[in-house]
Amino acid sequence: MQLPPIAATTIGSFPRPGWLASAVRSTVTFNLEGDLLQEGLDDATTLAIRGQELAGLDLVTDGEQRRPHFIDHVLNSMEGVDTVNRVPKGLYRRREEVHQVPRVHGPISRRVPAVVEDLRFAKSRTDRPVKMAVPGPMTVVDSTLDEHYGGDEAAMAMDVAAVLNAELRDLQAAGADVVQIDEPAMTRYHEKVADYGARALDRCIEGITIPTIVHLCYGYPGGKSLQHEYEYPELFPLLLKTNIGGLAVEFARSNYDPAILEPCKERLVLFGAVDPSDTPVPPVDTVVTRVRDALRYLDADKLLLAPDCGLMTVSRELAFAKAKLLADAAAELRRTL
Numbered sequence: 001m002q003l004p005p006i007a008a009t010t011i012g013s014f015p016r017p018g019w020l021a022s023a024v025r026s027t028v029t030f031n032l033e034g035d036l037l038q039e040g041l042d043d044a045t046t047l048a049i050r051g052q053e054l055a056g057l058d059l060v061t062d063g064e065q066r067r068p069h070f071i072d073h074v075l076n077s078m079e080g081v082d083t084v085n086r087v088p089k090g091l092y093r094r095r096e097e098v099h100q101v102p103r104v105h106g107p108i109s110r111r112v113p114a115v116v117e118d119l120r121f122a123k124s125r126t127d128r129p130v131k132m133a134v135p136g137p138m139t140v141v142d143s144t145l146d147e148h149y150g151g152d153e154a155a156m157a158m159d160v161a162a163v164l165n166a167e168l169r170d171l172q173a174a175g176a177d178v179v180q181i182d183e184p185a186m187t188r189y190h191e192k193v194a195d196y197g198a199r200a201l202d203r204c205i206e207g208i209t210i211p212t213i214v215h216l217c218y219g220y221p222g223g224k225s226l227q228h229e230y231e232y233p234e235l236f237p238l239l240l241k242t243n244i245g246g247l248a249v250e251f252a253r254s255n256y257d258p259a260i261l262e263p264c265k266e267r268l269v270l271f272g273a274v275d276p277s278d279t280p281v282p283p284v285d286t287v288v289t290r291v292r293d294a295l296r297y298l299d300a301d302k303l304l305l306a307p308d309c310g311l312m313t314v315s316r317e318l319a320f321a322k323a324k325l326l327a328d329a330a331a332e333l334r335r336t337l
Contacts, residue, residue, distance in 0.1 A: 009059035013310030056327030062122035077114035080106035129177035136183035137200040154196035161203035221277030258294035272308035
């Protein structure tokens with residue numbers, strides 16, 4: 001895979017066309033069924049990829065058009081998890097609030113591949129490098145209710161990691177250029193990263209030789225407070241002891257000082273430079289200035305620009321404009337390197 005310095009990319013999701021689905025934050029309800037749904041998913045994926053190409057992104061995704069939820073789509077490929085008969089859980093992303101979540105009723109193992117065919121379809125629709133994402137072990141633990149492991153989160157996480165490792169190996173064999181592990185739970189539970197999360201992350205990427213990224217955002221727009229009080233400086237040292245190839249980090253919404261990224265300069269950094277929420281598109285110069293500050297601490301050859309999180313919660317027009325903004329900012333930064 002050849003990417004330019006300061007490449008432009010995205011986190012993963014893009015909004016679905018209105019004829020395909022409706023969405024409430026990260027949960028999607030499809031409007032079609034059967035063969036028409038399959039045709040619609042293929043067409044929407046093709047549109048999402050073409051939109052990224054037109055926007056000028058260097059590293060694209062399939063837009064996650066087939067996923068009814070960023071976690072459930074992968075959980076549906078696992079034995080031991082019930083995503084249909086959901087149950088209440090009172091603690092979610094370190095907030096005491098009730099969520100209806102999938103239940104873990106038996107040992108977790110891999111039943112079928114989750115997103116390998118999604119990748120193959122995406123590769124057939126573009127000649128640009130393709131990145132695919134899966135939810136990480138800690139986020140799966142945090143997003144489900146355990147009825148089998150007796151509260152042993154580490155044991156559950158390691159079983160999830162084994163499933164994800166098999167998935168990532170298949171994605172690698174099918175031609176994925178980059179794989180991403182989405183871990184919003186890591187940003188909230190630093191003590192669990194130290195206990196078992198870092199170890200589970202390494203288990204996910206055993207045998208993976210293509211670039212690997214862990215995505216450390218604070219959630220899709222439209223929820224409650226973004227919990228930026230759980231800051232990266234406590235988390236980075238734990239992750240830099242792992243074999244992960246890079247980190248996707250949130251800097252547009254957080255306003256963190258980019259100096260905290262200096263310890264990460266030997267890894268790939270997907271720098272969150274654009275707010276993924278329903279906010280106006282900022283001037284290119286604003287993003288360029290923000291990234292120039294980060295370049296004081298990072299290597300341009302290891303830096304990629306991205307939104308803080310997926311773009312699925314905004315309109316298609318706004319998502320395209322924010323993707324194009326990233327590409328335009330990256331081009332301007334390369335011009336002045």
